[in-house]
Amino acid sequence: MSEQLKTQFTQRIVALQQRIDSIHQDFAEGRNADWSEQAGERENDEVLNALESEAKIEIQQLSNAITRIDSGNYGICLECGEEIAEKRLHVQPAAIKCIQCAD
Structure with missing residues (x-):
């Protein structure tokens, strides 16, 4: 059971890292020269920043859970x-x- 959980957590971490990489790729594409388009892009940037922060937090939580599994403390308050x-x-x-x- 614990190995299955570790595998699930690891797969989720990989998916979250891919999401972060995609966000970074979006930022690297640059911005539109049109001012009205830039306003919309700035709003999108805020959403992407929030999604990246959430993904990083979840990655840390899952990494900590894997550590607790390895130490035998997973599922203990x-x-x-x-x-x-x-x-x-x-x-x-x-x-x-x-x-x-x-x-």
Whole structure:
């Protein structure tokens, strides 16, 4: 089970990294000379920056989850030391706290 999770997390990290690479490629393409087009592109840049930030955060969370799997601590609440419910881990695989401690 833990190897399967690590594989899933690693695949997700690769997909997120590809998204980041795509965002960087979009930025590298340059901007339109038309001022009205540039305004729209700036708005798109803000969205792309937000998506990149979210992807980087998720990559870090998944990397941390892989580390916890390797150390045998995956699924254990960092706050109280109890097991994190499987349903919670299914919804949020990188969860580090049980539902009670997360509140």
